[in-house]
Each structure stands twice: as structure tokens, then as C-alpha cells.
Amino acid sequence: xxxxxxxxxxxxxxxxxxxxxxxxxxxxxxxxxxxxxxxxxxxxxxxxxxxxxxxxxxxxxxxxxxxxxxxxxxxxxxxxxxxxxxxxxxxxxxxxxxxxxxxxxxxxxxxxxxxxxxxxxxxxxxxxxxxxxxxxxxxxxxxxxxxxxxxxxxxxxxxxxxxxxxxx
Numbered sequence: 001x002x003x004x005x006x007x008x009x010x011x012x013x014x015x016x017x018x019x020x021x022x023x024x025x026x027x028x029x030x031x032x033x034x035x036x037x038x039x040x041x042x043x044x045x046x047x048x049x050x051x052x053x054x055x056x057x058x059x060x061x062x063x064x065x066x067x068x069x070x071x072x073x074x075x076x077x078x079x080x081x082x083x084x085x086x087x088x089x090x091x092x093x094x095x096x097x098x099x100x101x102x103x104x105x106x107x108x109x110x111x112x113x114x115x116x117x118x119x120x121x122x123x124x125x126x127x128x129x130x131x132x133x134x135x136x137x138x139x140x141x142x143x144x145x146x147x148x149x150x151x152x153x154x155x156x157x158x159x160x161x162x163x164x165x166x167x168x
Contacts (some may be wrong), residue, residue: 017047065160066114072156076122076147083143084123096141100148104133107166111157118153 024039025031087095106112112135116127119137124144129136139145147153 013047013051016050017044020046062160062164069156069160073118073121076153080123080125080144080147084140087124087141094141098139098145099128100137100139100145102135102137102148102151102154104135104154106133106154106158106161108161108164109167111161111164114160115154115157118157119148122147122153 020043021039024043025036028035028039030036087093104112104115106115112130112133116130116135119125119127119135122144124140125148126138127135128138137145137148139148
């Protein structure tokens with residue numbers, strides 16, 4: 001299905017700009033006038049450039065499911081961090097780096113992006129390449145690799161996008 005380009009309202013453009021500006025402030029952590037001015041200009045510019053092609057449609061159920069996915073992802077990040085810390089602190093350094101080819105059954109671009117980012121955010125794994133539904137993942141050891149191969153993350157993401165029309 002081809003995505004349609006639909007312009008957004010000026011109110012939504014303003015809200016999008018302000019949300020981007022808030023992120024600018026949080027990430028820059030600078031309250032100097034020059035930084036705030038540049039942040040405001042760039043926030044409006046990015047929102048305006050994206051205004052005619054915005055794929056965002058207020059889908060509250062989708063956003064709620066993504067919001068509910070985040071605590072689970074944070075738990076996995078902490079669990080993987082502890083595992084990676086154990087590997088690093090082990091005197092023998094028992095790592096076994098390898099590449100894993102993963103074919104995803106996800107049929108939505110955003111779902112594949114979320115999968116790749118979730119894998120990369122989880123310590124011990126990095127999504128090295130994405131080609132439609134095929135991901136190449138670097139894992140630091142077998143345990144980290146099993147997390148990817150088990151497709152636990154993919155099934156959680158598939159639940160998020162279960163009502164969305166496929167676009168791949």
C-alpha cells in the first residue's frame with residue numbers, strides 16, 4: 001500500500017515543533033540564548049520539512065502499545081547489561097563474537113525499525129545491517145545471540161503492530 005502525502009494542520013505543526021524543541025533542550029542541556037534560538041529555528045524547520053509527508057496519524061492504540069512495550073524493553077536492557085558486565089569482569093573474558101542472520105516476519109517498516117533499534121539498545125547485540133526483513137546482528141556471545149534467534153523481541157513488536165496494515 002502506498003502512503004499518501006497529507007498536509008498537517010498549523011496547530012499540529014506548532015505542537016510538533018514544540019515537542020522537537022523540548023527534545024532539543026533536553027538533549028543539549030544548554031540554556032544559552034544562542035542554543036535556544038537555534039533549537040527553535042531547527043525545530044520549526046524540521047517540523048515544516050516533514051509537514052507534507054508526515055506518516056504520523058494519531059493512532060492512540062498503537063502508541064499505547066508502544067508505551068507499554070518500553071518497560072519490558074528497559075527490563076531486557078538491564079538484564080543484558082548485567083550479563084555483559086559479568087562477561088567483561090570474568091578473568092577469562094569468555095566472549096564469542098559472531099554474526100547472525102535473522103529473517104523477520106514483520107510486515108511494517110516501523111516495526112522492522114523498532115526491532116533493529118531494540119536489538120541495538122540491548123547490550124551485547126548490534127543490528128549491523130537491515131535489508132527489508134533481513135537483519136544482520138552482531139552478538140558478543142552465544143547467550144546474547146540466543147536472545148535474537150529466539151525472536152522474543154520480534155513477537156513483542158508483532159503484538160504492537162498487529163492491527164496495522166503491512167507496508168513492506
